[in-house]
Amino acid sequence: MPLLRVRDLAVEFRTQQGVARAVDGISFDLHAGETLGLVGESGCGKTVTGLALLGLIPSPPGHIAGGSIEFMGKELVGLDDAQMRAIRGRDISMIFQEPMTALNPVFRIGSQMGDVLRLHQGLSRKQARTAAIEMLAKVGIPEPAQRIDNYPHELSGGMRQRVMIAMALSCGPQLLVADEPTTALDVTTQAQVLEQIAKLQKEFGMAMILVTHDLGVVAETCQRALVMYCGRIVEDSPVTELYATPRHPYTAGLLASIPRLRNERISELPVIPGMVPDVLHLPAGCSFADRCSKVQAICRTSAPLLKKLPGREAHVACYDPN
Numbered sequence: 001m002p003l004l005r006v007r008d009l010a011v012e013f014r015t016q017q018g019v020a021r022a023v024d025g026i027s028f029d030l031h032a033g034e035t036l037g038l039v040g041e042s043g044c045g046k047t048v049t050g051l052a053l054l055g056l057i058p059s060p061p062g063h064i065a066g067g068s069i070e071f072m073g074k075e076l077v078g079l080d081d082a083q084m085r086a087i088r089g090r091d092i093s094m095i096f097q098e099p100m101t102a103l104n105p106v107f108r109i110g111s112q113m114g115d116v117l118r119l120h121q122g123l124s125r126k127q128a129r130t131a132a133i134e135m136l137a138k139v140g141i142p143e144p145a146q147r148i149d150n151y152p153h154e155l156s157g158g159m160r161q162r163v164m165i166a167m168a169l170s171c172g173p174q175l176l177v178a179d180e181p182t183t184a185l186d187v188t189t190q191a192q193v194l195e196q197i198a199k200l201q202k203e204f205g206m207a208m209i210l211v212t213h214d215l216g217v218v219a220e221t222c223q224r225a226l227v228m229y230c231g232r233i234v235e236d237s238p239v240t241e242l243y244a245t246p247r248h249p250y251t252a253g254l255l256a257s258i259p260r261l262r263n264e265r266i267s268e269l270p271v272i273p274g275m276v277p278d279v280l281h282l283p284a285g286c287s288f289a290d291r292c293s294k295v296q297a298i299c300r301t302s303a304p305l306l307k308k309l310p311g312r313e314a315h316v317a318c319y320d321p322n
Contacts, residue, residue, distance in 0.1 A: 001073065002029035003207050004053070004175060009067035011048050011057060020279045022048040024231035025067065027306070030207050032174070037222035037239070038211045039254070041276060045231040046211045047097070050177040053209075054094055055084035072174065090120040093168035095161075095197075097180040102164060103152040109136075110148035113167050120171045135166040139196055158189035165197060172204055179211040194221060215258055219243060227251045230277060230287035233306055237314035247314050247321040249292045286318075294320050 011023040023045045030036050038046045051057050052064055055076065069076040071092065076084070096102035104112055113135070114128040123131060129148065136144035139162040152160055161181060168176060178197065182190035198221060201208055210222055218225050218239060225242050227235040227250065235248040246252040253272040274291035277283060283290070289299040298319055306317040 003032045003034075003072060004030040005068070005070040006053075007068045007070075009049070009052060009069060010065040011045075011052050011062060012065040013062045014060065015280070018280050021065070021282070022062075022231055022279065023052065024282075026226075026228070026231075026233045027067075028226055028233065028236060030175070030209065032207055033205055034224065035201070035208045035210060035222045037218035037225040038209055038228065039213065039215065039218055039225050040228035041213060043276065043279075044228040046213075046228055047179055049228075050094065050179050050209060050211050053175075053177060054088050054092055055079065055081075056088075056094075089116055089168075089173070090171045091173055092175045092177065093171070093173040094177040095164050095168050095179060095181045097183055100152060100157075100160060103160060105152055108149050108151055109155075109163055113148070113163075113170060116167055117170055131170065132166070135170045136163070138200065139163075139166045139169075140192070141166070158185055158193065161185060161189075161193055162196065165193070165200070169200055169204060169206075172206075174206055176201065176206055176208045177211065178208060180213070181210075182214075182217065190217075197221075215254060227254070230279060230282060232287065232303075232317065233315075234288065234317045235314065236306065237312075237316075241312065241314055245322065247309060247312075247316040248288075248318050249294055249322070250288050252322060253291075296320065 007027045008025045009023055010021060010025050013020045013022055026049065038049060040046055053069060057064060064077055067077065110129055110132055113132040114125060117123050117128040117131050133144045133148055136148060141147050141159055141162050155163065181197065182193050185193060194217065210218065212218060222239050225237060225239050226233050227248065229250050235251045242251065243255065246255050256270045259269060272291055277287055283300065285301050285303055286299040289295045296319055304317045304319050306315050308315050309321060
């Protein structure tokens with residue numbers, strides 16, 4: 001039985017121009033200890049998917065329009081705020097994309113971590129402070145006994161992100177959702193943070209969903225990847241198979257656009273032609289049809305279903321997979 005089972009999940013946002021379907025009927029499973037990459041361009045629905053899993057879709061204007069999110073055998077869609085708060089932080093945690101907006105600027109680090117530990121672990125203030133210091137040390141923050149009394153603005157970007165990791169893991173969750181955890185960091189700090197997350201994931205034995213647009217990070221950390229486009233999953237594949245033989249034209253285009261050195265110079269980057277369609281006015285068929293070099297007549301009238309390829313582990317939503 002999978003740890004997480006998502007079926008036909010749809011998330012909509014009401015705007016002045018109409019209803020935007022940010023996530024459009026996606027389905028996937030995640031098993032205990034597995035690392036799953038959620039990949040795609042900005043606006044494809046990756047972050048909204050992560051927020052939906054934790055019941056954090058802002059309402060209004062957003063809401064889960066349909067589908068099922070089953071975690072450890074329990075249905076999460078339809079739970080009230082109190083029931084979700086009991087799960088959020090204890091069983092499912094999230095590392096947010098920008099720690100300066102996720103951390104409260106007027107409270108010390110220790111106070112914010114202590115609130116989580118007292119709520120979910122029932123610790124006293126003294127016990128929570130001790131546990132928070134131990135967790136800060138685990139994520140590689142120097143002098144944690146002093147840093148715990150700092151405000152967020154007194155820490156560097158890398159250290160703030162480590163605090164977010166420590167807070168997310170402090171209650172030993174079964175599932176961690178990491179939303180672009182290294183976007184705002186320099187390359188050296190990115191590598192350190194990813195190494196720390198991987199180490200702690202192994203130590204805690206938790207599953208992880210890594211939301212990112214960085215295919216290099218996915219190759220380094222994930223066993224499986226879901227490629228999203230316009231709110232739909234267009235390819236679900238083991239990472240090794242995805243990189244060796246991408247089956248969807250969009251996946252192939254993403255991989256082709258990774259910078260490569262040739263003759264000690266970066267070669268000219270291929271681009272995917274055209275623009276991402278407006279989610280308020282999606283085409284009737286495949287959302288990628290106007291940008292695809294292999295488009296057929298059926299692509300413009302009927303959206304392809306995500307199907308398993310014969311003799312492969314990959315699932316692809318395409319009428320003419322590579």
